[in-house]
Amino acid sequence: MGEPSIRPQRWHKLGATMHATTRIFDIQRAHYRHPVRQTEKDFFVVDAPDWVNVIALTPEHRLVLVRQFRFGIDAFSLEIPGGVMERGEVPLAAAVRELREETGFTGSRQRLLGSVHPNPAIQSNSCHLVLVEEACRTAALEWDHDEEIEVVTLPVEEVYALARSGGITHALVLDALLLFAPEWDRLRRSAV
Numbered sequence: 208m209g210e211p212s213i214r215p216q217r218w219h220k221l222g223a224t225m226h227a228t229t230r231i232f233d234i235q236r237a238h239y240r241h242p243v244r245q246t247e248k249d250f251f252v253v254d255a256p257d258w259v260n261v262i263a264l265t266p267e268h269r270l271v272l273v274r275q276f277r278f279g280i281d282a283f284s285l286e287i288p289g290g291v292m293e294r295g296e297v298p299l300a301a302a303v304r305e306l307r308e309e310t311g312f313t314g315s316r317q318r319l320l321g322s323v324h325p326n327p328a329i330q331s332n333s334c335h336l337v338l339v340e341e342a343c344r345t346a347a348l349e350w351d352h353d354e355e356i357e358v359v360t361l362p363v364e365e366v367y368a369l370a371r372s373g374g375i376t377h378a379l380v381l382d383a384l385l386l387f388a389p390e391w392d393r394l395r396r397s398a399v
Contacts, residue, residue, distance in 0.1 A: 216242050226251060231291075251329065258334040259301040260289035260379050262320065262387045263312055263342035268394070269360040271312050271342055276355070285369065286377045288312075289334075298322075298335035306339055308349040310358045314339035320386040325379060336383040338390060363391055 218239040227234040232255035240247045263271035270287070277284045288309040292301040299317045306312050320336045350356060361369075369375045370384050 218242065221247070223252070231255065253326075253330045253332075255291075255330060255332040256294070257292045257298075257332050258289060258325070258379070259292050259298050259305055259337060260287050260334055260383050261302045261306045261337050261339055262287055262383050263306050263310070263314060263339045264363070264394075265312075265342050265360055267360075268363050268398075270363055270366045271306070271310050272359050272361060272366065273309055274357040274359065284377055285375050286380050287383055289379070292335075298337055301335070302337035302339060306342070307346045309354070309356055311344045311346045311348050312339075312342045312358075313345045314343070315341040320383065320390070323379070323382050334379050334382070336379075336386055338387060 218241055221238045221240055223235045223237040225233060226236040232253050235252045235254050237250050237252050238247065239250060261271075265271065272285055273288050274283055274285050276282070288306045290301075290305045290309070292298070293304075296304075298319055302317055303313065306314070317337055317339045320338050322333045322335045324330065325332065325334050348356075366375070367384065367388075370381055375381065375384075
């Protein structure tokens with residue numbers, strides 16, 4: 208039997224300074240004090256804009272996916288479309304924009320499935336997960352300068368099989384699929 212659990216304390220933030228600035232995110236040095244022990248310590252926080260990821264469902268019940276090279280893992284990754292939200296942009300508008308720019312797909316209905324914190328241990332941002340229904344290719348691609356994307360559509364059940372077998376490893380994509388699962392179950396039941 209392990210040690211008894213204790214209730215964690217909320218540390219008090221005493222201040223923060225900019226440690227580094229990059230093209231994609233800033234790193235802050237945040238200074239905190241523990242409320243009981245009174246110890247003080249610096250923690251580094253990645254301050255990034257919010258992101259949006261899109262579950263785009265076609266009328267044929269296929270999901271729109273993108274395959275692209277990812278520098279963090281030095282390999283290709285199969286994902287759902289998504290990207291950085293622009294300042295002042297709301298999740299639904301960002302989802303429509305990112306989906307159109309990366310894949311050329313647009314849809315008739317959009318709704319927020321949920322929002323998650325990508326890594327709350329070191330990141331301050333949220334990732335908003337949006338469902339776009341009736342997705343069809345209607346627009347020209349508008350990739351960023353360094354983007355090269357293979358756009359594919361796969362049946363929803365095949366995407367879930369890939370996720371279960373390790374063919375999809377992006378944690379935020381897995382989050383989106385988790386939140387989409389009840390909606391997919393409802394859609395399947397209504398189609399029978």
